[in-house]
Amino acid sequence: MTVVEAHHVSRRYGAQLAVDDVTVTFQSGQCTAIVGHNGAGKSTLIKMLLGLGRPTAGRITIFGEDPTAGNRRWRSQVGFLPENVSFPPSLSGRETLDFYARLKGQSTAANGDLLDRVGLSAAAANRRVSTYSKGMRQRLGLAQALLGSPRLLVLDEPTSGLDPSSRQSFYAILRDLVADGAAVLLSSHALEEIEGQADRIAVMSHGRLMAFGSLDELRGLSQLPVRIQLRVANGHAAALAHSLGVPATVQGHDIALSCMATAKMDVLRRVASCEEVVDFHVQPPSLDSLYAWFMEVGR
Amino acid sequence: MTAVLTVAAGEIRSALRNRWVLSATLVLAALALSLALLGSAPTGTVGVAPLDVTVISLTSLTIFLVPLIALLLSHDAIVGESERGTLLLLLSYPLSRWQVITGKFIGHTAVVVIAVTLGYGSAGLMIGWLFGGVDSESITAFAALIGSSIVLGAAFLALGYLVSVCAPQRATAIGVAIAIWLVLVLAYDAALLGILVADTSRSIPAELVQALLVLNPADAFRLFNLAGLGRVGTLSGMAAVSQQAHAGDGLLISMLILWTALPLLVAAVVFRRREV
Numbered sequence: 001m002t003v004v005e006a007h008h009v010s011r012r013y014g015a016q017l018a019v020d021d022v023t024v025t026f027q028s029g030q031c032t033a034i035v036g037h038n039g040a041g042k043s044t045l046i047k048m049l050l051g052l053g054r055p056t057a058g059r060i061t062i063f064g065e066d067p068t069a070g071n072r073r074w075r076s077q078v079g080f081l082p083e084n085v086s087f088p089p090s091l092s093g094r095e096t097l098d099f100y101a102r103l104k105g106q107s108t109a110a111n112g113d114l115l116d117r118v119g120l121s122a123a124a125a126n127r128r129v130s131t132y133s134k135g136m137r138q139r140l141g142l143a144q145a146l147l148g149s150p151r152l153l154v155l156d157e158p159t160s161g162l163d164p165s166s167r168q169s170f171y172a173i174l175r176d177l178v179a180d181g182a183a184v185l186l187s188s189h190a191l192e193e194i195e196g197q198a199d200r201i202a203v204m205s206h207g208r209l210m211a212f213g214s215l216d217e218l219r220g221l222s223q224l225p226v227r228i229q230l231r232v233a234n235g236h237a238a239a240l241a242h243s244l245g246v247p248a249t250v251q252g253h254d255i256a257l258s259c260m261a262t263a264k265m266d267v268l269r270r271v272a273s274c275e276e277v278v279d280f281h282v283q284p285p286s287l288d289s290l291y292a293w294f295m296e297v298g299r
Numbered sequence: 300m301t302a303v304l305t306v307a308a309g310e311i312r313s314a315l316r317n318r319w320v321l322s323a324t325l326v327l328a329a330l331a332l333s334l335a336l337l338g339s340a341p342t343g344t345v346g347v348a349p350l351d352v353t354v355i356s357l358t359s360l361t362i363f364l365v366p367l368i369a370l371l372l373s374h375d376a377i378v379g380e381s382e383r384g385t386l387l388l389l390l391s392y393p394l395s396r397w398q399v400i401t402g403k404f405i406g407h408t409a410v411v412v413i414a415v416t417l418g419y420g421s422a423g424l425m426i427g428w429l430f431g432g433v434d435s436e437s438i439t440a441f442a443a444l445i446g447s448s449i450v451l452g453a454a455f456l457a458l459g460y461l462v463s464v465c466a467p468q469r470a471t472a473i474g475v476a477i478a479i480w481l482v483l484v485l486a487y488d489a490a491l492l493g494i495l496v497a498d499t500s501r502s503i504p505a506e507l508v509q510a511l512l513v514l515n516p517a518d519a520f521r522l523f524n525l526a527g528l529g530r531v532g533t534l535s536g537m538a539a540v541s542q543q544a545h546a547g548d549g550l551l552i553s554m555l556i557l558w559t560a561l562p563l564l565v566a567a568v569v570f571r572r573r574e575v
Contacts, residue, residue: 050391052575075393082391086384102305103392144388165498203554 001028003152003183004049009058011044011207018044020207021058031174031184033194035291036182036204042187045204046156049185050080062152076104079145083156083187085137089130093140096129100144100252106210113283118143119169134161142170146177153177155186159193171197201287203294210294215287222293224285225258226229228267236276244270302394306402307409314372314410320574323368323410326488327418330360349430350423350437354444357419358524361448362517366455366480372407374457374476376400377570378466397567400460404453404563411452414551419445444524445502447552451520453557455480460566486516513551515563516558523551 004026011019019041026032026049034042043214049060052065061065063074076109087096097115098108118139129137138161145153153174159167171191174184174197188194194201203210211218232240234252241248246259246267258265264282271277285293314320334356335349377400380386389399423441427433458479466472491511494503514517 002548047575052387052390070395071396072393075391078391080388080391082384082387084384085388088313088385090313095312099305099309100392103302103389103394105301105393141388250474 002026003028004062004185005060006045006049007059009045009048009055009060011041011048011053012056017207019048019055022204022207023058024202024209024212026152026185027185027200028183029178030199031121031178031186031197032200032202033198034185034187034202034204035188035189035191035287036192037295040204041207042204043156044207046154046185046187050078050154060233076148077146077151079150081141081145081153081155081158082230084160085141087129087137087140090128092128093125093132093136095146096140097125097143097147101147104148106148114143114146115140117173118146119166135163135166138162139166142173146173149180149182149284151182153184155181155184156186158186158189159190167193191291195287203291205295205298208298210298215290218287218290218294219261219285221289222285223260224263224289224293226258226264226285227283228259228264228271229281229283230255230271230277231255231279233276233278240274240276242282302392303398303402303405304396306399307406310403310406311409314406319372320410320480323414324417326368327360327364327414327529328421331357331419331422335426336359347453349426350433350441353422354437354440355421355525357444358521360522361415361444361451362484365411365448365452366484366517368414368477369411369452369455370459370480371411371561373403373456374462374466375469376403376407376460377463377573378469378472379463381573381575382469388440390575396443396453396570400464400567400570404460407456408449408453411456412449415445415448415452415465419448424432440524447520447523447555450552450555450559451516454555454562455567457559457562461562461569462508464566464570483515484517488518509513513554516555519551519554519558523548523555 002025006024009019009022022041034045036042044053048055049062049067051060051062054068063077064075065071065184067074067085091099093115094111097111101108101111112122112125115122117174120136120143121138124132124136129140132140136196138158142155142158145155159170162170171193178184178199186194186198195215198215200212200214202212203218211221213221230240232255234253237250237253237255241250241255241257244257244267246257246263248255248257257267261284268280268282271280331353335353377386380389390396419441459476462472462475462479466475491508495508512522
């Protein structure tokens with residue numbers, strides 16, 4: 001089901017076009033990542049999707065409503081974690097979460113469990129937010145976004161300031177939500193961690209949507225070569241590399257090949273039939289290289 | 300309504316926690332007590348009720364201090380949250396922007412109520428206990444002082460929100476807030492006095508001067524407390540001014556309420572259009 005839809009949305013600040021004619025939909029039961037450099041328009045787009053900024057052109061619907069119209073009932077179904085989240089400094093973590101729960105019309109009874117779920121201990125929850133580290137603020141931010149089991153979760157740079165193990169538990173929480181049918185939308189420029197987490201990826205550059213689809217779809221679009229690493233029994237590497245008929249570099253026992261995705265199976269069959277090959281390793285283009293490719297195309 | 304009260308309760312809790320309430324109450328109580336003790340000492344034998352004298356000195360204190368406290372509380376309310384990044388999150392919740400402003404106004408007004416009531420109330424009790432001579436008229440004048448101080452505070456809170464929704468940065472907001480305080484509390488009277496002194500041919504009609512006095516919230520408050528209430532009016536020498544001005548208590552209080560409602564309304568309208 002489509003939860004949020006942007007239809008030819010643009011946003012202009014003076015002479016600068018922060019978001020340029022973006023059309024994109026976000027579905028329930030999917031995790032969509034918006035990737036892009038700083039200033040690519042990710043945060044501006046997110047703000048407009050949530051009705052916190054008006055597009056200068058185009059149309060947005062969220063749960064079937066215009067987000068800037070008067071009806072705000074859909075807001076109680078949305079969890080939002082802004083970029084660099086901050087809270088009133090003099091309240092404790094627990095008080096902060098209780099405050100937001102009341103604003104959302106939720107009971108505060110489950111807040112202890114929620115703090116536990118995001119990894120804030122009871123001792124930490126009773127301390128003032130002004131004493132929190134960036135990672136703890138981020139966890140509290142995630143806790144408030146999870147209030148009331150939202151059907152849409154929007155997270156702007158959610159893992160900045162989190163250590164690797166917190167990131168793992170953070171993505172585990174997201175996977176649970178997606179499995180329960182929520183739509184998750186997150187923006188990031190940490191591409192290596194998005195890979196494997198996001199069902200769909202939207203690549204933005206200079207306000208424009210360069211590509212939108214699953215990782216495999218983006219690979220198909222880009223036509224970047226697949227890399228294959230071979231390890232060959234001694235002495236045969238150079239001859240074998242020549243016989244395969246694709247660009248290859250030889251380094252001792254190792255051969256590095258690159259071929260188009262469409263030619264991949266053909267090359268692999270030939271490689272597998274060579275008795276000299278002792279091991280091989282296939283590497284599809286990473287999100288990093290795809291991103292670089294789309295940036296290059298956009299220029 | 301729940302959203303408004305939640306925002307209000309959050310503001311009160313924050314103000315209690317970061318010692319805003321405590322410091323405002325202590326400053327008001329300390330100054331009120333010292334004024335009361337200094338001001339009442341010489342009147343003990345001339346048959347003037349000590350509480351009445353206190354009302355007169357506290358009126359002047361209020362005009363300087365309560366607007367300042369109110370503006371310091373409110374100038375940051377929107378622009379500060381916007382700069383700290385808490386506003387974006389708040390507005391993503393199911394509440395409208397007028398509910399944010401209304402909630403903050405109720406919360407901050409509660410802070411003013413606590414500070415003024417405790418601060419001045421303690422001074423009043425101290426005078427009554429030390430000097431006696433408290434009758435119902437004195438108590439009425441004193442209660443009117445506390446009540447009108449709160450309304451004066453509310454008016455400057457509203458002006459502060461208007462500054463806060465219009466200002467692009469906190470630094471601008473504090474500058475404009477202090478300018479408003481200087482103009483309404485200090486410069487307005489000085490300018491009016493200067494014009495009157497310079498006007499040797501008496502070409503300015505008295506009605507205009509009176510209207511100008513009533514139009515300023517600080518002067519409306521002064522007239523209400525010094526001239527409006529029987530004995531206090533006679534004692535302060537303001538009764539004549541008030542009678543000439545034909546400004547009844549109702550008009551003066553309405554003026555203060557207008558100074559609250561109008562800026563609050565404009566602030567809500569401007570806030571609706573503000574980018575976060």
